[in-house]
Amino acid sequence: MKVATWNVNSIRARKERVLGWLERAQPDVLCLQETKVEDAQFPRDEFRVAGYEVVLAGQKSYNGVAIAARRPLTDVVRGLDDGTDDPQARLIAATIDGVRILSAYVPNGQAVGSEKFSYKLAWLGRMRRYLDSRCDPQQPLVLAGDFNVAPEAIDVHDPRLWRGQVLFTVEERAALAQLRNFGLVDTYRRHHTEGGRFSWWDYRQLAFPKNLGVRIDHVFATPPLAEQSLHAEIDREARKGENPSDHAPVVAEFAD
DNA sequence: ATGGTTGCTTAGCAA
Numbered sequence: 143m144k145v146a147t148w149n150v151n152s153i154r155a156r157k158e159r160v161l162g163w164l165e166r167a168q169p170d171v172l173c174l175q176e177t178k179v180e181d182a183q184f185p186r187d188e189f190r191v192a193g194y195e196v197v198l199a200g201q202k203s204y205n206g207v208a209i210a211a212r213r214p215l216t217d218v219v220r221g222l223d224d225g226t227d228d229p230q231a232r233l234i235a236a237t238i239d240g241v242r243i244l245s246a247y248v249p250n251g252q253a254v255g256s257e258k259f260s261y262k263l264a265w266l267g268r269m270r271r272y273l274d275s276r277c278d279p280q281q282p283l284v285l286a287g288d289f290n291v292a293p294e295a296i297d298v299h300d301p302r303l304w305r306g307q308v309l310f311t312v313e314e315r316a317a318l319a320q321l322r323n324f325g326l327v328d329t330y331r332r333h334h335t336e337g338g339r340f341s342w343w344d345y346r347q348l349a350f351p352k353n354l355g356v357r358i359d360h361v362f363a364t365p366p367l368a369e370q371s372l373h374a375e376i377d378r379e380a381r382k383g384e385n386p387s388d389h390a391p392v393v394a395e396f397a398d
Numbered sequence: 399a400t401g402g403t404t405g406c407t408t409a410g411c412a413a
Binding site (some may be wrong): 346 | 403406413
């Protein structure tokens with residue numbers, strides 16, 4: 143099973159590019175983030191023609207997550223569903239071929255010390271409790287998405303510059319580590335030890351051609367599935383050319 | 399130096 147995650151920064155702005163990428167990359171599952179559209183406006187039919195069914199948790203203008211898959215999606219659960227009154231569409235889960243798949247869009251956090259930053263840290267805690275209460279680390283599960291956290295110094299282009307900045311603070315990395323303590327393996331790191339491999343580059347200041355990026359999009363898997371991972375890659379090519387998302391897709395393949 | 403780019407929605411916010 144080939145599982146991909148991609149923050150597309152609006153599915154309507156990125157539709158042709160995403161469909162073209164599906165055609166070339168042929169993943170079995172694509173977790174999408176920042177679709178920025180209500181479910182009724184999602185281009186569901188075009189995905190179907192391309193061979194993918196979709197399940198959606200969208201909202202107007204902001205956020206929005208989805209899972210596209212070539213095989214049936216069952217047991218769909220939307221949101222963290224933890225009793226808080228939270229309208230932000232940031233999580234969707236479904237089971238595909240016996241694997242629980244979660245597509246997550248972790249809050250950006252905006253600025254250290256801001257309300258949005260507190261919300262981000264709290265959201266990561268809520269995500270951990272979600273896993274504890276609904277999921278089993280001994281079962282095959284993928285948690286993929288835009289986590290808006292670079293785990294290590296080698297995951298930012300300049301650790302000195304990024305020190306204390308949003309996406310790389312000690313607090314955010316600790317919250318992500320706590321989430322991963324549920325029992326999640328970083329499939330990309332399982333296959334790559336080198337630094338300087340990024341999944342997001344700012345649109346501004348020629349950040350992409352200069353490779354001034356950060357690795358914040360991840361495909362995490364529980365140990366029984368991670369042991370089956372054959373390779374994991376960041377598709378840097380998909381960030382090139384006209385009208386790209388500011389994120390590149392991350393892909394992991396697991397033995398069946 | 400607080401810049402710069404993109405998307406949604408239409409001037410200002412979010413990323």
